[in-house]
Amino acid sequence: xxxxxxxLYEETILDHNRRPRNFxxxxxxxxxxxxxxxxxxxxxxxxxxxxxxxxIKDIGFDxxxxxxxxASASLMTEALKGKTVAEAExxxxxxxxxxxGANGNEIQSLGKLRVLQGVRGYxxxxxxxxxxxxxxxxxxxxxQDETISTE
Amino acid sequence: MSPLAENMSRxxxxxxxxxxxxxxxxxxDQQVHGHPLIxxxxxxxxxxxxxxxxxxxxxxxxDYANVHxxxxxxxxxxxxxFEQARGKVQGFINAAGSEEIIFVxxxxxxxxxxxxxxxxxxxxxxxxxxxxxxxxxxxxxPWQLVxxxxxxxxxxxxxxxxxxxxxxxxxxxxxxxxxxVALTHISNVLGTVNPVREIIDQAHARxxxxxxxxxxxxxxxxxxxxxxxxxxxxxxxxxxxxxxGIGVLYGKRALLEKMPPYHGGGEMIRTxxxxxxTYNDLPYKFEAGTPHIAGxxxxxxxxxxxxxxxxxxxxxHEQQLLTYATEALSTVKDLRIIGQARHKAxxxxxxxxxxxPHDIATIVDQHGIAVRAGHHCAMPLIKRLGLxxxxxxxxxxxxxxxxxxxxxxxxxxxxxxxx
Numbered sequence: 305x306x307x308x309x310x311x312l313y314e315e316t317i318l319d320h321n322r323r324p325r326n327f328x329x330x331x332x333x334x335x336x337x338x339x340x341x342x343x344x345x346x347x348x349x350x351x352x353x354x355x356x357x358x359x360i361k362d363i364g365f366d367x368x369x370x371x372x373x374x375a376s377a378s379l380m381t382e383a384l385k386g387k388t389v390a391e392a393e394x395x396x397x398x399x400x401x402x403x404x405g406a407n408g409n410e411i412q413s414l415g416k417l418r419v420l421q422g423v424r425g426y427x428x429x430x431x432x433x434x435x436x437x438x439x440x441x442x443x444x445x446x447x448q449d450e451t452i453s454t455e
Numbered sequence: 456m457s458p459l460a461e462n463m464s465r466x467x468x469x470x471x472x473x474x475x476x477x478x479x480x481x482x483x484d485q486q487v488h489g490h491p492l493i494x495x496x497x498x499x500x501x502x503x504x505x506x507x508x509x510x511x512x513x514x515x516x517x518d519y520a521n522v523h524x525x526x527x528x529x530x531x532x533x534x535x536x537f538e539q540a541r542g543k544v545q546g547f548i549n550a551a552g553s554e555e556i557i558f559v560x561x562x563x564x565x566x567x568x569x570x571x572x573x574x575x576x577x578x579x580x581x582x583x584x585x586x587x588x589x590x591x592x593x594x595x596x597p598w599q600l601v602x603x604x605x606x607x608x609x610x611x612x613x614x615x616x617x618x619x620x621x622x623x624x625x626x627x628x629x630x631x632x633x634x635x636v637a638l639t640h641i642s643n644v645l646g647t648v649n650p651v652r653e654i655i656d657q658a659h660a661r662x663x664x665x666x667x668x669x670x671x672x673x674x675x676x677x678x679x680x681x682x683x684x685x686x687x688x689x690x691x692x693x694x695x696x697x698x699x700g701i702g703v704l705y706g707k708r709a710l711l712e713k714m715p716p717y718h719g720g721g722e723m724i725r726t727x728x729x730x731x732x733t734y735n736d737l738p739y740k741f742e743a744g745t746p747h748i749a750g751x752x753x754x755x756x757x758x759x760x761x762x763x764x765x766x767x768x769x770x771x772h773e774q775q776l777l778t779y780a781t782e783a784l785s786t787v788k789d790l791r792i793i794g795q796a797r798h799k800a801x802x803x804x805x806x807x808x809x810x811x812p813h814d815i816a817t818i819v820d821q822h823g824i825a826v827r828a829g830h831h832c833a834m835p836l837i838k839r840l841g842l843x844x845x846x847x848x849x850x851x852x853x854x855x856x857x858x859x860x861x862x863x864x865x866x867x868x869x870x871x872x873x874x
Binding site for chain 2: 305306309312313318321322343344345346347348368369370371372374426429432
């Protein structure tokens with residue numbers, strides 16, 4: 305298997321795909337909800353957040369998708385719990401920059417989320433990794449009526 | 456017996472030398488990610504034999520000019536080659552006349568032509584067009600458009616758990632309001648070969664014409680439009696080892712003659728004045744503008760090639776691949792084949808529990824294997840099946856059982872990696 309393949313399906317990605325965190329968890333008092341759907345892929349996810357005083361107190365998701373989209377959503381929920389909305393938006397910006405190759409220098413500041421950089425070698429799969437993040441962006445902007453797509 | 460099965464019973468597989476035939480396809484001789492290419496995405500588009508590549512090359516190097524226009528030598532040569540290609544198509548599908556062969560861009564355009572030129576002027580509010588649950592978007596959306604334009608209704612024949620049409624429901628849905636039946640000959644997702652002769656007979660008993668979407672059927676079986684008695688047959692060149700951008704609408708002459716032009720422009724006219732334009736005869740009435748000249752010539756070369764190999768021999772080889780693949784894939788743990796129809800072409804959709812089809816396609820590509828993953832432009836069918844997507848291996852005349860073995864090995868790797 306090639307190195308780029310190993311990077312795409314990095315062990316952390318495989319682990320989060322097998323055992324997605326905060327999966328099928330919709331916080332009781334969720335006040336930020338958004339839906340993401342890439343109809344060409346068939347990837348779908350619903351994201352629910354409880355935001356209190358500008359802080360993400362709880363977050364969960366469900367849906368179905370490829371390993372990349374599931375792991376990306378799982379890693380995202382793990383990274384966001386306890387963050388402020390402003391921090392979450394900043395993280396969205398960094399991840400977006402890394403996935404699209406706009407700013408590779410952000411990688412170092414991503415911590416565990418660095419594993420998502422593997423998709424850069426697979427242009428057709430960038431949309432898989434970014435779906436959860438764009439859905440988050442919509443949820444925080446309270447665009448609940450709009451289904452988000454990265455296709 | 457279905458026409459496909461009839462064709463297969465006349466085959467002589469011993470004459471079929473797949474290794475020799477593979478050498479006719481230069482693209483197959485390459486490595487992808489360090490492995491020999493295994494191309495199993497023929498349902499999307501098939502590869503081109505040297506005979507097709509050379510025919511297109513020859514056209515542009517030696518015989519190219521606009522057709523049906525000039526009196527100069529090159530135009531005469533191009534026109535002759537273009538019209539010879541039409542004759543080859545006519546022979547290939549056994550149409551009664553070459554004027555029944557309309558060159559279009561592909562299956563999609565052929566179906567849109569029938570929707571707008573045949574159906575639209577005839578449809579009244581409350582009339583019905585009958586399609587099936589296993590249609591490709593290109594045999595759904597043109598009818599939805601014409602329904603929106605006319606107030607007609609789209610009715611859908613469901614499938615059973617095997618992925619076959621429920622013929623008892625078809626008989627019920629066919630009624631006095633039905634103005635056209637449009638269905639696929641072979642499903643691009645399930646591989647199901649539909650009993651189209653039976654379906655056509657039932658429709659004709661009620662005076663309802665039938666359009667067959669032959670995009671998937673044309674490379675897999677001998678098609679005889681007169682024996683089928685279909686009213687329209689649509690297919691694309693690129694799935695028949697020919698170029699993309701060229702396709703065919705076959706229509707019965709009596710129907711085509713009554714239909715107004717689809718596009719207006721050059722070629723489709725006889726005389727033009729600002730007061731009154733008279734239209735050209737068939738097939739030119741439906742061929743406005745300069746056609747894909749080299750494409751038609753390339754398609755003709757593909758047909759010559761297939762006639763040399765023999766469609767019955769190809770169908771027999773592909774049925775062997777289908778049987779082999781069905782058994783071999785069934786050995787992969789947690790793999791489920793989607794589409795278990797009794798009559799199938801060499802198209803196998805599958806899912807593996809816990810492994811998303813897109814991950815399958817990415818991982819097997821690392822082993823040089825091209826398969827398709829997704830909804831295969833049949834979203835309503837995929838939804839009916841309760842799946843987000845499937846992976847699909849679709850086989851052509853140049854595929855081998857060894858390639859299927861390699862696919863199975865790569866699928867095992869993908870499954871172990873992801874579950």
